[in-house]
Amino acid sequence: xxxxxxxxxxxxxxxxxxxxxxxxxxxxxxxxxxxxxxxxxxxxxxxxxxxxxxxxxxxxxxxxxxxxxxxxxxxxxxxxxxxxxxxxxxxxxxxxxxxxxxxxxxxxxxxxxxxxxxxxxxxxxxxxxxxxxxxxxxxxxxxxxxxxxxxxxxxxxxxxxxxxxxxxxxxxxxxxxxxxxxxxxxxxxxxxxxxxxxxxxxxxxxxxxxxxxxxxxxxxxxxxxxxxxxxxxxxxxxxxxxxxxxxxxxxxxxxxxxxxxxxxxxxxxxxxxxxxxxxxxxxxxxxxxxxxxxxxxxxxxxxxxxxxxxxxxxxxxxxxxxxxxxxxxxxxxxxxxxxxxxxxxxxxxxxxxxxxxxxxxxxxxxxxxxxxxxxxxxxxxxxxxxxxxxxxxxxxxxxxxxxxxxxxxxxxxxxxxxxxxxxxxxxxxxxxxxxxxxxxxxxxxxxxxxxxxxxx
Amino acid sequence: xxxxxxxxxxxxxxxxxxxxxxxxxxxxxxxxxxxxxxxxxxxxxxxxxxxxxxxxxxxxxxxxxxxxxxxxxxxxxxxxxxxxxxxxxxxxxxxxxxxxxxxxxxxxxxxxxxxxxxxxxxxxxxxxxxxxxxxxxxxxxxxxxxxxxxxxxxxxxxxxxxxxxxxxxxxxxxxxxxxxxxxxxxxxxxxxxxxxxxxxxxxxxxxxxxxxxxxxxxxxxxxxxxxxxxxxxxxxxxxxxxxxxxxxxxxxxxxxxxxxxxxxxxxxxxxxxxxxxxxxxxxxxxxxxxxxxxxxxxxxxxxxxxxxxxxxxxxxxxxxxxxxxxxxxxxxxxxxxxxxxxxxxxxxxxxxxxxxxxxxxxxxxxxxxxxxxxxxxxxxxxxxxxxxxxxxxxxxxxxxxxxxxxxxxxxxxxxxxxxxxxxxxxxxxxxxxxxxxxxxxxxxxxxxxxxxxxxx
Numbered sequence: 001x002x003x004x005x006x007x008x009x010x011x012x013x014x015x016x017x018x019x020x021x022x023x024x025x026x027x028x029x030x031x032x033x034x035x036x037x038x039x040x041x042x043x044x045x046x047x048x049x050x051x052x053x054x055x056x057x058x059x060x061x062x063x064x065x066x067x068x069x070x071x072x073x074x075x076x077x078x079x080x081x082x083x084x085x086x087x088x089x090x091x092x093x094x095x096x097x098x099x100x101x102x103x104x105x106x107x108x109x110x111x112x113x114x115x116x117x118x119x120x121x122x123x124x125x126x127x128x129x130x131x132x133x134x135x136x137x138x139x140x141x142x143x144x145x146x147x148x149x150x151x152x153x154x155x156x157x158x159x160x161x162x163x164x165x166x167x168x169x170x171x172x173x174x175x176x177x178x179x180x181x182x183x184x185x186x187x188x189x190x191x192x193x194x195x196x197x198x199x200x201x202x203x204x205x206x207x208x209x210x211x212x213x214x215x216x217x218x219x220x221x222x223x224x225x226x227x228x229x230x231x232x233x234x235x236x237x238x239x240x241x242x243x244x245x246x247x248x249x250x251x252x253x254x255x256x257x258x259x260x261x262x263x264x265x266x267x268x269x270x271x272x273x274x275x276x277x278x279x280x281x282x283x284x285x286x287x288x289x290x291x292x293x294x295x296x297x298x299x300x301x302x303x304x305x306x307x308x309x310x311x312x313x314x315x316x317x318x319x320x321x322x323x324x325x326x327x328x329x330x331x332x333x334x335x336x337x338x339x340x341x342x343x344x345x346x347x348x349x350x351x352x353x354x355x356x357x358x359x360x361x362x363x364x365x366x367x368x369x370x371x372x373x374x375x376x377x378x379x380x381x382x383x384x385x386x387x388x389x390x391x392x393x394x395x396x397x398x399x400x401x402x403x404x405x406x407x408x409x410x411x412x413x414x415x416x417x418x419x420x421x422x423x424x425x426x427x428x429x430x431x432x433x434x435x436x437x438x439x440x441x442x443x444x445x446x447x448x449x450x451x452x453x454x455x456x
Numbered sequence: 457x458x459x460x461x462x463x464x465x466x467x468x469x470x471x472x473x474x475x476x477x478x479x480x481x482x483x484x485x486x487x488x489x490x491x492x493x494x495x496x497x498x499x500x501x502x503x504x505x506x507x508x509x510x511x512x513x514x515x516x517x518x519x520x521x522x523x524x525x526x527x528x529x530x531x532x533x534x535x536x537x538x539x540x541x542x543x544x545x546x547x548x549x550x551x552x553x554x555x556x557x558x559x560x561x562x563x564x565x566x567x568x569x570x571x572x573x574x575x576x577x578x579x580x581x582x583x584x585x586x587x588x589x590x591x592x593x594x595x596x597x598x599x600x601x602x603x604x605x606x607x608x609x610x611x612x613x614x615x616x617x618x619x620x621x622x623x624x625x626x627x628x629x630x631x632x633x634x635x636x637x638x639x640x641x642x643x644x645x646x647x648x649x650x651x652x653x654x655x656x657x658x659x660x661x662x663x664x665x666x667x668x669x670x671x672x673x674x675x676x677x678x679x680x681x682x683x684x685x686x687x688x689x690x691x692x693x694x695x696x697x698x699x700x701x702x703x704x705x706x707x708x709x710x711x712x713x714x715x716x717x718x719x720x721x722x723x724x725x726x727x728x729x730x731x732x733x734x735x736x737x738x739x740x741x742x743x744x745x746x747x748x749x750x751x752x753x754x755x756x757x758x759x760x761x762x763x764x765x766x767x768x769x770x771x772x773x774x775x776x777x778x779x780x781x782x783x784x785x786x787x788x789x790x791x792x793x794x795x796x797x798x799x800x801x802x803x804x805x806x807x808x809x810x811x812x813x814x815x816x817x818x819x820x821x822x823x824x825x826x827x828x829x830x831x832x833x834x835x836x837x838x839x840x841x842x843x844x845x846x847x848x849x850x851x852x853x854x855x856x857x858x859x860x861x862x863x864x865x866x867x868x869x870x871x872x873x874x875x876x877x878x879x880x881x882x883x884x885x886x887x888x889x890x891x892x893x894x895x896x897x898x899x900x901x902x903x904x905x906x907x908x909x910x911x912x
Binding site: 033037160163345358360383385415439 | 488492493530562616617619620621814840841844876889890891893895
């Protein structure tokens with residue numbers, strides 16, 4: 001090698017590297033510009049939410065599947081298809097109510113809703129004395145002599161000092177998920193739980209509860225936080241308060257439903273697939289604007305941006321609207337089953353299921369090596385205030401892919417407002433801010449672009 | 457020095473340093489915990505907003521001054537006082553309307569509001585042909601022959617691709633501020649501007665316009681973005697559209713008003729003052745929840761946290777509710793005048809006037825040395841996602857302090873939603889999220905703590 005060649009080569013390599021960096025920066029800038037000027041996600045979400053709830057097995061969910069397929073096709077996705085799956089079908093029934101009956105004074109109505117998956121109270125209401133607890137362990141400690149024949153009231157609030165509200169949720173939701181089984185083990189006839197909500201208001205929040213074949217199923221319901229706070233206060237003076245609870249929810253046979261998939265092919269490595277998605281189903285009380293219409297339309301728009309900007313991705317991009325995240329994950333399981341069966345090579349999967357709020361960054365991979373590969377891209381997200389990269393997981397729908405060692409990540413929006421809406425009628429289109437949603441879509445688009453250009 | 461003393465000394469110094477870091481971290485954790493568990497700012501804001509608008513010179517502003525003083529006193533602030541200042545007093549008058557009159561077809565009503573400070577249209581309306589422009593320069597270019605006798609329609613939208621929405625505002629607001637003077641210079645009889653809003657909706661946004669003694673004053677109003685977009689489209693086919701504009705706003709004599717100040721004394725350096733504030737006045741169309749009731753109650757609560765937690769600050773903390781930021785800055789000017797007159801030693805001033813949204817960080821000092829002193833504290837804000845420290849400025853109210861070389865900074869909340877509300881009836885209490893507001897108050901509290909402990 002002649003003297004002088006090495007430095008020259010270094011300069012060439014460096015400038016090509018600089019050029020490539022520059023190109024990525026510029027393309028990402030175009031992605032944000034396009035989304036913030038001509039984003040489609042907000043309009044899509046409006047249409048989606050106007051159809052009412054999309055609970056698994058419902059007509060709304062079936063309509064949403066049709067809508068999603070048509071929207072992908074109309075937007076020019078190259079391959080659009082459905083993945084059939086059977087989903088659980090639970091219905092709330094025509095009536096649910098709770099009366100709080102003090103030992104003296106007038107009974108009053110408390111805002112209540114059945115927890116998803118709960119049995120009903122039979123033909124009429126059940127009436128029993130309330131016993132308040134703050135944990136599952138407390139039920140065991142109080143034992144059968146204190147619990148039998150009663151309605152257990154789980155009153156532990158979400159911890160407001162947790163900065164990450166999902167952590168506050170994680171610290172309280174065992175009462176909703178496992179409260180019925182634990183109470184039934186000691187002879188309770190029903191449970192009412194304080195809603196998973198950091199705000200004091202009158203909306204009961206539904207959400208899944210589960211049973212265990214080893215104990216009798218008992219009805220489980222959520223009280224609004226205002227009602228729960230009031231009940232907690234009243235019980236201090238009057239420990240003999242009763243609750244008259246009526247719910248007519250029931251299980252129907254599994255129903256046929258679908259994941260909806262829209263794809264654009266990669267130019268250089270079409271066999272390498274990058275998945276981005278949210279879940280199409282919602283709870284039956286909500287329009288599911290934040291949970292998770294937002295994640296669906298952001299994912300759709302993140303891929304559509306490539307069509308709009310005539311960017312041919314090097315790898316295949318696939319937006320997936322998963323069915324049945326809320327009460328079964330059947331869509332997520334089916335997706336993984338088919339991906340494996342078809343021998344697909346998925347290089348990464350991203351989920352957006354934490355609300356349509358302004359993005360903060362990404363939670364990336366459980367595998368340190370994946371995290372370290374993605375970490376250098378952090379700088380591309382700094383101008384958009386979405387550069388908080390933390391090691392973590394993906395979302396529920398893509399979690400089955402983890403057992404096939406597929407790297408997962410999730411978009412992490414700011415979550416301060418999330419539990420104001422979660423699983424209630426307040427989770428409607430009007431709770432969404434257009435620019436915040438668009439920032440989410442663009443941020444997903446930028447990550448898809450980097451994954452598609454550089455692989456993982 | 458004996459051998460072995462130096463390493464020992466290093467260890468001692470290091471551990472004292474570690475201890476101090478640890479103490480700061482722990483105290484800041486306590487500040488956030490207290491605010492998120494027992495914050496007062498949200499309740500204060502509710503009361504403040506229920507009083508209606510607080511435009512300078514209005515009864516609402518006078519009531520707010522009384523309320524602020526009483527709230528400081530009730531919360532246990534050690535020294536509470538008012539600073540008298542004279543403020544401009546402009547009133548909108550009983551009626552304002554705009555009719556768009558196509559050359560063929562029916563006239564229609566367009567949502568409009570007078571810009572703050574505008575003159576009225578006289579006893580009745582003015583009617584004139586509309587000429588659309590996109591910049592002040594375009595008016596000069598079109599010249600008197602095209603402008604004379606017409607109503608100039610400034611139609612340039614805010615740029616949606618700016619990630620910082622204040623930058624988008626800065627790029628369009630010259631039309632609102634200087635549009636009337638420029639149009640009048642070329643003989644226009646009035647101006648209508650597209651509202652400073654990134655969203656397409658029906659709310660006209662008010663805000664200050666100014667006049668120049670060298671040209672005739674002409675009426676200036678803002679159209680809603682929906683109306684502006686429609687008018688822009690219509691003018692392409694029908695360039696002879698007229699506007700019938702009626703406004704009865706007027707100037708009254710200056711009114712007496714006040715800044716409201718609440719203070720707690722420093723234990724070690726009571727003469728060193730740290731100011732934190734927002735502005736108490738709002739526009740007359742708004743409750744001013746985000747602009748800037750939020751900044752007021754966050755500032756009050758940030759200082760109150762020291763009382764609640766029994767933390768005696770080393771330096772004096774002073775929460776200031778400034779009067780008349782929106783149309784005169786008289787409170788800010790008065791504050792500086794009195795601080796100078798009293799020979800006060802203000803070591804730093806922080807403003808919160810960018811809405812009650814979730815905090816992102818701080819904009820700090822115009823002076824690099826100040827920025828570099830504060831920068832090491834960034835780490836304390838990372839657990840709270842409020843660690844975006846950028847070199848920049850303070851707010852309007854504390855800007856007069858800059859000429860006395862007082863370091864200024866401002867809290868920077870996420871601003872994606874800000875212009876949905878700005879200077880309109882949508883800026884009401886319901887537009888505030890409790891946790892987001894509390895996060896702002898706690899973040900200010902943490903910065904006050906660090907400034908108070910370590911000086912600047």
